[in-house]
Amino acid sequence: MRIDPAADPTAFPADPPPDPDSPASVAAHDWAAFQNIDTMTNHWDRPGWTEATRAYYWLIPFTTSPDLAEQAEQCQQVLAGMGFDPIDRTGLHLTLGRIGLAEDVDQQQIDRLIDLAEQNPPPAATAHAIPMAGSRGAIRYSIAPWTPVLRLHRHLDTAVRATGLPGIGPTPSLRPHIGIAYSHRNQPAGPIQAAVATLRALPSVTVCIGRAALVLQRREAGAYRWETLHELLLPDT
Numbered sequence: 627m628r629i630d631p632a633a634d635p636t637a638f639p640a641d642p643p644p645d646p647d648s649p650a651s652v653a654a655h656d657w658a659a660f661q662n663i664d665t666m667t668n669h670w671d672r673p674g675w676t677e678a679t680r681a682y683y684w685l686i687p688f689t690t691s692p693d694l695a696e697q698a699e700q701c702q703q704v705l706a707g708m709g710f711d712p713i714d715r716t717g718l719h720l721t722l723g724r725i726g727l728a729e730d731v732d733q734q735q736i737d738r739l740i741d742l743a744e745q746n747p748p749p750a751a752t753a754h755a756i757p758m759a760g761s762r763g764a765i766r767y768s769i770a771p772w773t774p775v776l777r778l779h780r781h782l783d784t785a786v787r788a789t790g791l792p793g794i795g796p797t798p799s800l801r802p803h804i805g806i807a808y809s810h811r812n813q814p815a816g817p818i819q820a821a822v823a824t825l826r827a828l829p830s831v832t833v834c835i836g837r838a839a840l841v842l843q844r845r846e847a848g849a850y851r852w853e854t855l856h857e858l859l860l861p862d863t
Contacts, residue, residue: 628647629772629773629776629797630646631646631798631801632799637800638801642655642798642801643656646770646773647772648771649756649768651770652756652768652769653756653759653768653770656759657826660759660760663760663762663815666809666812666813666815667762667763667809668763669809670808670848675845677844679727680842680843681728681842681843682842682855683721683723683841684723684838684840685720685721685841685852686778686835687837688718688719688833689716689718691834694718694755694767697831701757701758701765701825702806704824705765705807708817708818709811710808710809711808713805713806717851718805720769720775720803722778722782722794722800723793723794723795724794725791725794726792735791738788738789739785739786739789739791739840740840740856743781743782743856743858745785747778747858747860748777749774749863750774750835750836750837751771751835751836751863753770753832753834754833755768755804755833756768757829759822760822765807765809765818766803766806767804767831774835775802776802779794779797779800780797782838782858783795783796836859837857838857839854839856840854841854842855
């Protein structure tokens with residue numbers, strides 16, 4: 627079953643693409659949104675995050691995707707010296723949503739969440755990681771089709787809510803992407819957009835939407851790191 631995304635002014639892009647399951651539609655839409663940015667901002671300028679902050683997240687890791695890692699590193703070389711912190715191959719991921727701060731979630735809820743997530747998860751699928759676009763604070767791959775990711779998000783959001791926690795956000799507002807570099811300063815977007823435009827001729831990379839990781843995430847200098855608490859393996863169709 628396809629899940630229709632919805633407009634959300636807090637998401638980027640605010641409006642979803644005309645066809646979220648079409649690689650061409652998603653890529654064109656994401657690129658148009660990125661071109662409309664005038665200024666790149668500092669991704670790390672986020673109130674509430676300190677060295678001591680720990681938070682639980684659901685994400686899709688891509689640590690077993692060598693083709694993606696190799697191409698991401700090629701793209702990062704083009705951005706070298708332009709004010710970005712590259713994401714190394716152990717950190718490539720698609721964020722599904724934050725479950726809650728560590729101090730707001732107890733172990734009983736985590737155990738219950740794992741049990742619920744394991745019940746009838748959606749099937750594994752393949753998707754295209756499409757070079758390359760960005761947001762106000764990062765450079766990233768577009769992803770298509772969206773439907774497998776949105777199905778997984780809805781499944782996990784339902785499980786989180788069943789534990790008594792607020793959930794990981796409305797599924798129609800999710801904008802699937804894989805970041806490759808975080809901006810660490812405010813700067814004009816024009817030169818960045820010109821550099822990223824040269825990467826758009828690269829071929830898309832096939833990735834597997836085959837697992838989700840429940841992680842306890844922290845922030846270090848120029849990077850996110852996490853401890854994986856559980857991996858949910860999606861069944862083959």
